[in-house]
Amino acid sequence: MKAIVIGTPGGPEALEVQDVPAPEAGPGEVLIDVIAAGINRADVLQRQGHYPVPAGTSEYPGLEVSGRIAALGEGVEGLAVGTEVAALLTGGGYAEQVAVPAVQVLPLPDGIDAVTAASLPETAATVFSNLFMAAAVQEGDYVLIHGASGGIGTMAIQMVAAFGAVPIVTAGSAEKLELADSLGAKVLINYKEQDFVEAVREATDGHGADVILDVVGAKYLQRNLDALAVAGRLVIIGLQGGAKAELNLNQLMAKRAAVIGTTLRGRPVEEKGAIMSAVGQYVWPLLASGAIRPLVDRTFPLAEAAAAHEYFDSGQHTGKILLTV
Template identity: 60%
Template sequence: MYAMTIPEPGGPEALKWTEVPDPVAGEGEVLVEVVATAVNRADLLQRQGHYSPPPGASPYPGLECSGRIVALGAGVSGWAVGDEVCALLSGGGYAERVAVPVGQLLPVPKGLSLVEAAALPEVAATVWSNVFMVAHLRPTETVLLHGGASGIGTMAIQLAKAVGAKVLVTAGSAEKLARCRELGADVGINYREQDFVEAVREATDGAGVDVILDIMGAKYLQRNVDALAVNGRVVIIGLQGGVKGELDLGTMLRKRAAVVATNLRGRPLAEKAAIVAAVREHIWPLIESGVVKPVVDRVLPLTEAGAGHRVLEVGEQVGKVVLQV
């Protein structure tokens, strides 16, 4: 088969479409013929040499895919050759075929194409595991989503609104904030023009927000805590603003606040399977009813993955960049 390889770390041009050995479905796995995958920021980090795949994972980028099952490994039940699926991956989505642990498979939601479905697994699993399983966002609470126009942000807006939360988002342009409002965001904050802490206080009558989903890390650490309500929770899932920061523990004590940092890619198979099962139970019905929709910014050929990486690097997109085989 062919896959997008990274012979040497570097810029988008480092991605090379290369003939490589076919993967084989091991015990508890299925082999998927890939129709589409999507670009995630972790792919950019891997290409740059900063984020190696977990032990045993495919060396090729790609944390999600959609396609059709072409072979079943030993011990697999409940799926058949020919089934249309999408999947959460530890790597290998930028390829013509990939072996997937059966616990990370999802059926394609009714009414969606395979290309649309490729935009779902990573954002759905990330948002559900962090906003709901870790931060326990509840109806009537308020959530602040940094990077509201991103793939994760566009999914989080819709899910938070679906459960009855008030949604605040940050983004870097009026156009992106307008798209976020179309998806259900109640308050848009242009981080280039406003201090988001002051904007949060104004929007919440000084109370602060209950949950923050953060992609920035160190740069926003103290300000996130300052923006929290009493008993508030910050969940850090990205480090675009650095890895080391200072934190006023006195503020955390007064607010009885929690700061949690998590990732998805390196979790054990059983944890990923539990998250995927929760996604299928809670999010798939919302998608099939039309309450939640995948947000696809553009579709590019997989052989032009480098162009997709450039889009994310400059922040042009709203939602997901999908790569079609």
């Protein structure tokens, strides 16, 4: 089969199309003929040499795909060859075929086409597991979402609104804030022009954010703590602004707040399976009803993965970028 291989780590030009051995479905796995694959920041970090591949994982990038089941491994039940599915991966999605544990696979939501579905697994699993399973977002909570226009941000806005909480967002342009507004954000903050801490306090009458979903990391740590409500939860899922910062523990304790750091890729299969089961139970119906809609910016053929990454790196996109096979 053809797959995207990382040559010398670096820029988008590091991504090369090569003929490689096709995978096989092992016990408990399904083999998927890939229709499309989603691009995520973790793929960029892997391309740059900053994200070591977990042991036993495919070296090809790609953490989510849509496709058709081509074969079932020993012991797999409840899925059938030919079924169109979306799958959460640990790697290997930039390829014509991928083998994945069956518990990380879901049939497509009603009304979602097979290409668009590739935008969902990593994004939906990340948002639901962090906001609702880890941070326990409740109806009426104020939820601050940094990076409102990306794949995670656009999904988080819609999911928070759909479950009755209040999305507050930051973005760096009027156009991106307009998009967030159209998706259900209630408070729009241009971080280039406004102090988000003050803006959150004003919008919540001094209450603060009950939950913050952060992709920035060190650069925002103290300001996120300032913006948190009493008993607030800060969930850090990215380190675009650095990995090391000092934390005011007196302030953290006084607010009875929690700082939660998570990743999805390295979790055991059982945990990923539980997350995908919850996504199928709670998020898939919202997609089928139209309460949440996938947002795809552009698609590129698999062979143009370098161009797709160049576009991703530009920061111009809103929503997801996909590779089609």
